[in-house]
Amino acid sequence: MTKAGVGARAGAGATVAAADAPAPAARLPRRRGVELSLIVLAVLLCVYGYCAVGLAKTGTVPPGAAGYGAGLGVLALLAHLAVRLRAPCADPLLLPIAVLLNGIGLVLIYRLDLETPHDRAAPTQLVWSTLGVALFILVVAALRDHRELQRYAYLCVVAALALLALPILFPAVNGARIWIRIAGFSIQPGEFAKVLLAVFFAAYLAANRTALTYAGRRFSRFDRLQLPTGRVLGPIVTIWLLSVGVLVLERDLGTSLLFFGLFVVMLYVATGRTGWIAVGLLLASLGAVAVGRLEPHVHSRVEDWLHPFATIEAGQGANQLAQSLFSFAAGGVTGTGLGLGHSVLIGFAAKSDFILATAGEELGLAGLSALFLLYGLLVERGYRTGLSLRDPFGRLLATGLASIVALQAFVIAGGVTGLIPLTGMAMPFLAQGGSSVVTNWAIVALLIRVSHSARRPGRTPSDAPRDEPHGTPGDKISGRSG
Amino acid sequence: MTRHIRHAAAFCALLLVALLANALRVQVVQSGTYDGNPANRRDAIARYAQPRGDILVGGVPVTGSRDTGEQLRYERTYRDGPLYAPVTGFASQVYGTTFLEHAGDDVLSGADPLLSAFPLWNDVTRGRPPGGNLVTTLNPAAQRAAYEGLDGRKGAVAAIEPSTGRVLALVSSPSYDPAVLSGNDAGAARAWARLNGDPDRPMLNRAVRQTYPPGSTFKVVTAAAALDAGVVTDLDAATRSPDPYRLPGTTTRLTNEGEGCEDAPLRDAFEWSCNTVFAKLGVDTGLARMTRTAQAFGFNDTDVRIPFAVAPSTFDTSLDRAQLALSSIGQFNTRATPLQMAMVSAAVADGGQVRTPYLVERTTRQGGATVATAGSRPSRQAMYPSTARRMRELMEGVVREGTGTNAAIPGAVVGGKTGTAQHGVGNAGIPYAWFVSWARGERDVEPRVAVAVVVEDGSARRGDITGGGMAAPIARAVMEAVLGS
Numbered sequence: 001m002t003k004a005g006v007g008a009r010a011g012a013g014a015t016v017a018a019a020d021a022p023a024p025a026a027r028l029p030r031r032r033g034v035e036l037s038l039i040v041l042a043v044l045l046c047v048y049g050y051c052a053v054g055l056a057k058t059g060t061v062p063p064g065a066a067g068y069g070a071g072l073g074v075l076a077l078l079a080h081l082a083v084r085l086r087a088p089c090a091d092p093l094l095l096p097i098a099v100l101l102n103g104i105g106l107v108l109i110y111r112l113d114l115e116t117p118h119d120r121a122a123p124t125q126l127v128w129s130t131l132g133v134a135l136f137i138l139v140v141a142a143l144r145d146h147r148e149l150q151r152y153a154y155l156c157v158v159a160a161l162a163l164l165a166l167p168i169l170f171p172a173v174n175g176a177r178i179w180i181r182i183a184g185f186s187i188q189p190g191e192f193a194k195v196l197l198a199v200f201f202a203a204y205l206a207a208n209r210t211a212l213t214y215a216g217r218r219f220s221r222f223d224r225l226q227l228p229t230g231r232v233l234g235p236i237v238t239i240w241l242l243s244v245g246v247l248v249l250e251r252d253l254g255t256s257l258l259f260f261g262l263f264v265v266m267l268y269v270a271t272g273r274t275g276w277i278a279v280g281l282l283l284a285s286l287g288a289v290a291v292g293r294l295e296p297h298v299h300s301r302v303e304d305w306l307h308p309f310a311t312i313e314a315g316q317g318a319n320q321l322a323q324s325l326f327s328f329a330a331g332g333v334t335g336t337g338l339g340l341g342h343s344v345l346i347g348f349a350a351k352s353d354f355i356l357a358t359a360g361e362e363l364g365l366a367g368l369s370a371l372f373l374l375y376g377l378l379v380e381r382g383y384r385t386g387l388s389l390r391d392p393f394g395r396l397l398a399t400g401l402a403s404i405v406a407l408q409a410f411v412i413a414g415g416v417t418g419l420i421p422l423t424g425m426a427m428p429f430l431a432q433g434g435s436s437v438v439t440n441w442a443i444v445a446l447l448i449r450v451s452h453s454a455r456r457p458g459r460t461p462s463d464a465p466r467d468e469p470h471g472t473p474g475d476k477i478s479g480r481s482g
Numbered sequence: 483m484t485r486h487i488r489h490a491a492a493f494c495a496l497l498l499v500a501l502l503a504n505a506l507r508v509q510v511v512q513s514g515t516y517d518g519n520p521a522n523r524r525d526a527i528a529r530y531a532q533p534r535g536d537i538l539v540g541g542v543p544v545t546g547s548r549d550t551g552e553q554l555r556y557e558r559t560y561r562d563g564p565l566y567a568p569v570t571g572f573a574s575q576v577y578g579t580t581f582l583e584h585a586g587d588d589v590l591s592g593a594d595p596l597l598s599a600f601p602l603w604n605d606v607t608r609g610r611p612p613g614g615n616l617v618t619t620l621n622p623a624a625q626r627a628a629y630e631g632l633d634g635r636k637g638a639v640a641a642i643e644p645s646t647g648r649v650l651a652l653v654s655s656p657s658y659d660p661a662v663l664s665g666n667d668a669g670a671a672r673a674w675a676r677l678n679g680d681p682d683r684p685m686l687n688r689a690v691r692q693t694y695p696p697g698s699t700f701k702v703v704t705a706a707a708a709l710d711a712g713v714v715t716d717l718d719a720a721t722r723s724p725d726p727y728r729l730p731g732t733t734t735r736l737t738n739e740g741e742g743c744e745d746a747p748l749r750d751a752f753e754w755s756c757n758t759v760f761a762k763l764g765v766d767t768g769l770a771r772m773t774r775t776a777q778a779f780g781f782n783d784t785d786v787r788i789p790f791a792v793a794p795s796t797f798d799t800s801l802d803r804a805q806l807a808l809s810s811i812g813q814f815n816t817r818a819t820p821l822q823m824a825m826v827s828a829a830v831a832d833g834g835q836v837r838t839p840y841l842v843e844r845t846t847r848q849g850g851a852t853v854a855t856a857g858s859r860p861s862r863q864a865m866y867p868s869t870a871r872r873m874r875e876l877m878e879g880v881v882r883e884g885t886g887t888n889a890a891i892p893g894a895v896v897g898g899k900t901g902t903a904q905h906g907v908g909n910a911g912i913p914y915a916w917f918v919s920w921a922r923g924e925r926d927v928e929p930r931v932a933v934a935v936v937v938e939d940g941s942a943r944r945g946d947i948t949g950g951g952m953a954a955p956i957a958r959a960v961m962e963a964v965l966g967s
Contacts, residue, residue, distance in 0.1 A: 265493075269486045309519065318521040328508045329516030330524050342524050365509040369502055376498045383491040387484055399487050406494040410501060419504040 030455075031092040032084050038096035039080055043073045046103030049338055053111045056339030068110075071126055072103050075133045082137040087452035091385060094451065097378045098444045101429035102129055102437065104371070107338070108358050109432050112351045115344035121351050121432050128434035132441030139445035146450045150393050153203035157239055160196035163189035164246045178252040190255045191426070191435035194404055195442055197239075198262060202396035204236050205270035209392060212271045236267075251297050254411055254423030260284060261407045266400050270392070298421075305421040320346055320354065324416045327357035328368075335364025351432040353424050356416050372413065375428070378444075379406040385451040398450045401443050523553075528610060530554040530575060535590040535613030535848065537570050537582055540622040543615070545570060552666055558583075563659035565629050568638075568652050568687045569620060569841065571790070572660035576670055581687065582616055582841065583660075585789040589614040589845045589853070596845075596853045612848040619648035619843045619856075623963035624931070628653040631956030637937035638688035640821040641960050644828035644920060644932045647837030647859050649788060651933075651960055652821070654692075658684040690792040693817035694936055697903030698755045698949070699916045700812030702826050703797075705752060705876060706834075707775035708763045709869040717749040717872060727758035730803035736761050752876040753884030755900060757811045764810020765803050772810065773799050778864040779826050780836055781818070788821075788841045795822035813904060820934045823918045826864075828932035830877060830897065831920035834870035837861045877920070886917065888954035891962055895922040895929075898957065900949030914938045917953035921961035931964040933957045 047069035054062030062068075076099040083090055106129070110122035143149070149156075166189050170180045179186045205212070212233065240263045244256045264280035292302045303310070304321050311319045318326065323346040330341060341361035346354045360368045382402025386395045405428050412431075415422035426436035428443075508516070516522065533547035533556050544566045546559040558573040560566070571581025579587050588594035590613050595601070597611040621641075628639035632655040641651035662673035677685050686692055708714045714721065725744035726735040736757055743756035751759035764772055776782070776797035786792040795818040801809055808814035818826075821839060829836045837859055844855040865873070877897025880886040886898035901916030920932040935953040 265490050269483060269490055272483065272486045309521075312519065312521040318519075322519075322521065325508060326516050326519065326522040326524065328505070329513035330522075331509055332513055333510060342527055345523060360505070360509065365505055368505050368509070372498060372501050372505070376495070379494050380491065383487055383494070386487050392483065395483060395487065399490060403490060403494070406497065410494075410497040413501050414497075414504070417501070417504050417508050419500060 030088050032080075032088060035083070035092035035095055036080055038092070039076045039099055042096050042100035042103060043069065043076055045100065046072055046107055049104065049107040050110065052337070053107060053114070053339040056337055057111075057114050062110075068106070068126075071130075072099070072106065075099075075130060079133050079136055079140075082140045083448055086141045087448050089452045089455040089457070090448040091381050091451040091455065093377060093381050094444055094447055097374055097381075098429060098441065101371075101374060101378075102132075102441075104359070105355065105427075105430040105432075105437075108355055108430065109351050111339055111362070112344060112355075112358060114339070124434070125432055125437065128437045129441075131434070132438040135438055136441040136445040136448075139442060140448055143446075143449050146394055146397060146446065146453060147391060149199050149397070150203045150206070153200045156196040156203075157200040160193040160200065161239070161242055161246070163193040163196070164250075167250055168246070172251070178250050178255070186434075188433065188435040190250075190252060191433075191439040192442075194255070194258065194262070195401070195439055195446070197259065198266075198400035198404060199397065200239065201236070201263065201266045202393050202400050205266055206392035206396050208236075209270040212267075248291070251295075252424075253291070253298055253301075254415075254425035257411055257423060258404065258407050258425070260287075262400060262403055265403045265407075266396055269399050270396055292421075301421045301423065305418065308418060318345075320349060321416070321418065321422055323347065324354050324357040325418055327354075328360040328417060331361040331364045331368070333365045335360075335362050335367055338362050349424075352426060353412065353422075353431065354416050355431045356413055356427055359430070360417075371430075372409075375405065375409045378402075379409075381451070382447050385447060385454050388454040389450065394450050394453060398447060398454075401447055401450075404443060405440075526554055526575070529591050529593075530556050532556065532592060532610065532612060534558060534573060535592070535615045537566075537586070537590075538615055538617045539566065539569075539620045539625070541617075542622075548664075550665070554666055557666075558661065558664040560659060560661045563661050564657035565625060565653075566620075567657045567660050567685075568654040568689055569618065570660060572663045574663040574670060574674075575666050577663055577674055581790045582618070585787070586616045586842065586845070589616060594845075594853075597847055614848060614853060615846045615850075617843045617846060618841055619643075619650065620652070620841070621650040621964055621967060623967050624651040624960045625653060627651075627959040627963040628935075628956060629655065629657075631935075631959045632937065635937055635939045636682065636688070637935070637939070637953075638692065638820040639933065639935050639956060639960060640689045640819075640824040641931055641933040641964065642821075642824050642828050642837075642839050644832035644837070644929050647828075647839045647861070648843070648856075649821075649839050649841045650931060650964055652689045652841070654686065654688040656682050656684045688936070689820045690788070690790075691819070693793055693795055693819050694914050694916075694938075695816060695903040695905050696812040696818040696823055697901035697914065697916050698757075698760075698812060699823055699826070699899050699901035699918045699934070700810070700816055700818070701752060701755065701760045701901075702830060702873065702877070702899050702918065703776055703779055703781075704760050704764050704767070704772070704810045705748065706779075706830070706865040706869055706873055707772050708748075708767045709872055710775060710865050711767050711771045713763060713766045714748050716747075717876065718747045720745045720747055721751065721759050721763065723751075723756075723759045723762040725756075725758045727761050727807070729761070729807050730765060732804045734804070736807070749876060749879060752899070753879045755885055760811050761807035765807050767810075769799070769801055769806055772806065773797060775864065778836065778862060779829060780822055786821075786838070788839050790841075792821055793819055795819050812901060820936050823916070823934035823936075824932050827877075827897075827899075827918040827920050827934060828929075829864045830870055830873045831922075831929035831932050832870075833867045834863050834865040835861045836864045881919070885948070885950040886919070886954050888950050889917065889919050889958045889961070891921060891958060891965070893924045894961070894965055896920070896958075896961065897929075898954065900954065902948050912939065915949045915952040917949045917957045919954070919957045919961065921965060923965040926965075931961050933960050935960075 050068050051061050051065050106122055109125050113119045113122050167178050167180050178188050178190055244259055267276045291298050308321045327343040343358040343361045344350055379402045382398055386398035389395045408428055412425040412427050414420040426433045428440045536543035537545045544561050547556040548559050550557050554575045569582055571583045573579045573583040592610045592613040597614045624641055628651045634656055637655050639651055639653040642649050658677055663670050726737045728735055738757050740754055743758050746756050746759055781795045781797040784794040798815050805814050809816045825836055840856050845853045874897055881889050881896045881898045885900040889896055889898045898919030903914040905911045915937045918934045920929040922929040935956045937952045
């Protein structure tokens with residue numbers, strides 16, 4: 001070990017300690033009134049959109065407008081009441097954003113239902129949204145403190161792996177083996193697994209981050225590239241490999257990409273070692289090249305991305321990606337107006353993976369940018385919550401949950417707009433899909449819970465243990481794993 | 483840890499910027515190429531989302547639109563489809579458009595920028611104005627008379643107003659109903675296959691897209707050229723032409739159908755359609771003068787649009803004298819559309835002037851407000867007015883006492899020229915019966931209609947096929963219809 005190495009390491013440690021100093025304990029205003037007003041605004045916006053669709057398609061206000069508005073409004077108010085009663089200090093932006101995105105999603109799905117008679121995707125989605133809000137209320141009300149979740153880390157990971165493995169027993173749908181069908185409902189268990197896995201990663205990394213950062217072997221020549229001991233790193237890498245392996249078996253590449261990204265981001269945030277990013281990117285590119293070459297399902301996706309109009313030139317008509325690009329282009333800057341586009345040409349995935357194309361065509365670049373910014377704001381509130389907390393688990397959990405939303409939104413939005421190869425995923429809150437909506441409500445519920453802890457007045461050191469880089473080991477998790 | 487959360491947040495911000503930049507690329511920068519991609523169906527959907535404008539004949543629409551509720555929503559309907567098919571053509575979701583439906587498509591579909599009340603307004607609203615109407619020059623009575631005159635036999639009729647070039651009738655037979663091709667369903671595909679497989683070729687527009695050897699009707703051109711060139715100065719002087727006539731430089735002898743053509747004066751030769759006289763006259767006039775006159779009448783013009791394209795009629799410009807002799811009687815490789823021969827007849831009727839024919843009087847918005855009118859058309863002098871006067875005399879003689887008496891209309895002045903065109907290898911095909919004519923009513927100052935009729939009748943006995951017998955009655959019916967309306 002060289003002298004410079006020691007100095008650098010000490011410096012890094014000092015910086016971490018300084019940066020992780022407790023946030024000012026000033027009492028933040030609760031702003032529940034702001035939240036309520038924003039929720040009312042969000043519901044009104046969605047009702048307006050619902051009416052606009054009806055006016056554009058039939059010239060009359062759709063008969064279900066009142067019911068739709070009342071349904072969404074009641075759901076939003078119940079969620080708001082739960083927050084007001086059980087997490088009164090929570091961030092006031094999270095819930096209105098979730099309500100607005102979910103409401104817009106319902107409008108877009110309703111709008112596409114009109115093009116495909118006999119389809120009742122919007123009412124079904126409303127049922128799932130209700131379930132999601134119910135779960136939201138349950139989490140906000142029943143989970144007193146997010147740190148309780150640390151105790152269930154191993155339960156979470158077992159459940160996550162079980163959920164991930166479950167669809168292997170069911171037949172593949174459209175090339176991916178990620179659904180299970182029960183009594184007419186199809187559920188995507190991988191959606192739930194990602195929250196559970198985030199909880200596990202947060203708990204494990206919070207407990208072992210010191211060991212991960214500072215213990216372990218060094219390569220003599222590259223002493224900044226220091227690998228933690230297998231004993232510490234082993235379990236988490238094993239879990240991660242298992243989950244990604246299962247997903248590759250199921251051909252759910254979007255979700256495996258998400259898990260990979262989540263793992264790298266959380267590891268980086270927990271250990272602060274840039275090396276993880278480098279290793280992560282290296283592994284990702286190796287994996288991407290290997291999978292892209294060998295796996296036909298993925299290979300065709302990459303080919304579609306590189307040459308979206310190849311099928312047209314071959315005389316087979318436009319494929320889904322080309323249709324999606326046509327949709328976005330047709331929208332232009334201001335969009336065609338709700339109900340007046342032709343995104344239904346995309347075909348069977350128009351309501352799920354490609355829901356964004358409808359938004360892009362009918363709301364234009366303006367509406368699409370607004371949607372992206374809404375996601376950006378949601379993610380930003382998540383990270384901000386992470387920053388303002390002091391317990392490592394909470395910080396990692398908030399960061400992880402926000403990263404899930406960010407990565408998922410980017411992967412699917414980038415896919416349908418031709419920025420990156422397309423991987424089938426659900427746009428959070430917007431896309432048709434019960435498991436996805438329920439999961440996203442759970443994510444927002446956890447963020448609300450965590451942000452309540454972060455913004456709660458009168459925190460004491462005992463309440464929130466200092467986030468010491470050399471903090472005491474002896475957590476339940478490290479105790480078990482050690 | 484704080485620093486690294488910030489890094490992660492910054493990374494997400496980067497992803498957001500990438501998404502926004504890419505959305506800008508797709509929706510603004512490259513949207514034009516995506517919009518214009520042939521596989522993008524939005525243009526077709528917008529095009530059929532509203533009823534198509536109508537084509538009007540005599541102030542009444544002969545077209546309509548039917549709401550199917552399908553993706554390509556409005557289908558074309560036709561009133562008297564077969565009667566007007568050579569004019570309207572078809573407008574099909576699958577097979578595109580032809581003839582007026584094609585040439586006037588911008589107006590009919592609402593894409594023409596002239597249709598919007600305010601410039602740029604429709605760019606702002608992204609709407610498309612309702613389709614405009616095409617008001618045709620057709621005379622419905624003449625159209626019907628021509629169609630019924632042909633009575634399903636293969637052939638065509640073209641009638642124009644000599645003083646303007648307005649097309650009064652344009653009929654092709656056998657015809658078809660363009661309505662069977664509108665629409666999205668399998669029926670249209672079956673009809674398309676059936677019509678294309680039909681040996682009678684009902685979708686062929688014989689009036690403007692088919693050229694025939696004009697036969698003796700071309701003698702109008704030859705006579706006009708000879709008179710203009712001064713080869714003949716007196717209609718009643720002997721022409722010093724032998725019978726039979728040996729084609730120059732060959733041993734082939736050209737004969738006549740009838741007797742008395744030897745040395746016949748131009749008037750008699752024209753009335754009785756003497757091949758020998760006109761073959762010699764063409765040779766005497768010379769290739770240059772013959773070519774000039776033929777081209778002044780509109781032959782070899784590859785760019786006639788009425789507004790849809792008309793097949794060019796041809797008069798070969800590099801002929802030896804024997805070929806010139808045959809070409810001068812409308813044989814060898816001289817070919818003409820019925821519309822072209824109507825123009826020849828109209829030029830005689832209108833003091834030697836050839837007017838560019840046209841079919842669309844004006845275009846209107848849906849409410850009827852005029853957007854554009856036909857305006858003045860270019861015309862050119864095919865022969866001297868004095869020549870035209872003498873040609874009228876000759877053509878009147880044909881109807882009064884020559885081969886075209888079947889075209890005479892009591893109380894009207896009618897001029898005409900018959901033709902029986904040989905064709906096929908060794909002239910083995912059933913000949914085509916031609917008749918070109920014009921007519922002036924009792925109270926008219928100048929002729930009101932010029933007609934060309936061609937009948938290709940495979941069922942008739944060869945000897946019965948004459949322009950005077952088969953084609954002249956049809957021409958008469960058309961002229962009567964115009965004079966009576």
